[in-house]
Amino acid sequence: MYICPMYSSELVKGTLRTIILKLLSENTKMYGYEITQKVKELTDDEIQLTEGALYPMLHKLEAEGAVETELVNIGKRVRKYYRLTNLGNEEAKEKVSEFLRFMDTMKNVLNHKNSFEPWLS
Amino acid sequence: MYICPMYSSELVKGTLRTIILKLLSENTKMYGYEITQKVKELTDDEIQLTEGALYPMLHKLEAEGAVETELVNIGKRVRKYYRLTNLGNEEAKEKVSEFLRFMDTMKNVLNHKNSFEPWLS
DNA sequence: GATGAATGCATAAGAATATTATGTATGGAT
DNA sequence: ATCCATACATAATATTCTTATGCATTCATC
Known part of the structure; x- marks a missing residue:
């Protein structure tokens, strides 16, 4: 999880909550690690959630009543x-x-007409 | 400057630096207050920069050598x-x-095909 | 000529959210 | 046996923003 992300992190900030809620809205139930993998897949490895951000946010969403949890035993491991x-x-x-x-x-703001932007294809 | 913004603030986070750099890239020179007004205009009042975020970021950009400043006297006031x-x-x-x-x-991530999203147009 | 709103700068305290680092443990592959 | 992937969690720190405050000028209006 400590791989250099493609985007400077400041852009991804503030979107974590939205991403989690969106993924949960189409998957009925997901566990933390699964969410990180799904985001990697959907973004072609360009957004890689860090655990230190993900888990606290999931706990916060639970505390706020936006999500409910269910513990499931997978072999000797517990999946949440x-x-x-x-x-x-x-x-x-x-x-x-x-x-x-x-x-x-x-x-x-960024596509504003009054400028020449060759990098916008 | 203390008016409730249209967007939950977390989304706007991380975009301030980009917004400032973009505006300066098409205006040769701007001062702080002018930037706040330009953003309000371009976004139809939906993004309102706060001074507590704007000025520290401008100072930081200057410290990093991304911008240079020029003081201009307007009457008895100094404009930067x-x-x-x-x-x-x-x-x-x-x-x-x-x-x-x-x-x-x-x-x-957000427009993902596997879901029904009536709120998307 | 007083008063408030707009202009224009700045900083400080605190909150929110992320990074980085670390810890624990299971399971599969070489 | 060792490494990597899976799977959870938390703590220290950094960054960036909000909120609040301060100062001062200019303009409109009552």
Whole structure:
């Protein structure tokens, strides 16, 4: 988990909660490690969640009532599954919608017409 | 400057540096207050930079050599203009390009095909 | 000519969130 | 036997932001 990420970390900041909620909204239940792997897969290794950020956020979501947990024994190991509550499902919709809107807004700043930007394809 | 922003603040986090560099890359020189107003204008009031975040970031960019400053007297007030150095101009391109790439990556996570999302248009 | 809003800078205390580092343990492959 | 992947967790630290505050000028308006 200590591999250099493709993006400077500051960009990924603030999106962790949204990412988790979104993934849980389409998978009924997931466990922490599974989430990290799914994000790696979906982003072609460009976003790699760190455990030190992921687990505290999952615990926080649980404390807030956005997710519920279920412990499952896998051999001698205990796997902790998370699933969205109704509250969490509502928040997932809001967060995703808000992020997409935010991206549109940012385009107005970064794609601004009054400049020549050869790096924008 | 203490007006409730449209976006939950965590999303805007991590984009301040990119926003400043981008605006300076198309305006030759700008001062702090002008940047806040330009962002408000470009985002239709949806992103409102706070002074407590803006000024420290400008000072940091200067300390890093990404921007240079020029003090200009306006009546009895002193206005502090910032302009990009060559280094800052390079970073501006990188940051904008990186952010656009990041948005594409996030779409793969948030727009993921395996779900029904009526709120996406 | 007083008063408030806008302009314009700055910093400090605290909160939030991430990185980095570490710890523990199981399971599979070489 | 050793290494890597799986799987959880927490603590110290760093970064970055919010909130609050301070100072001062300029302009409108009452």
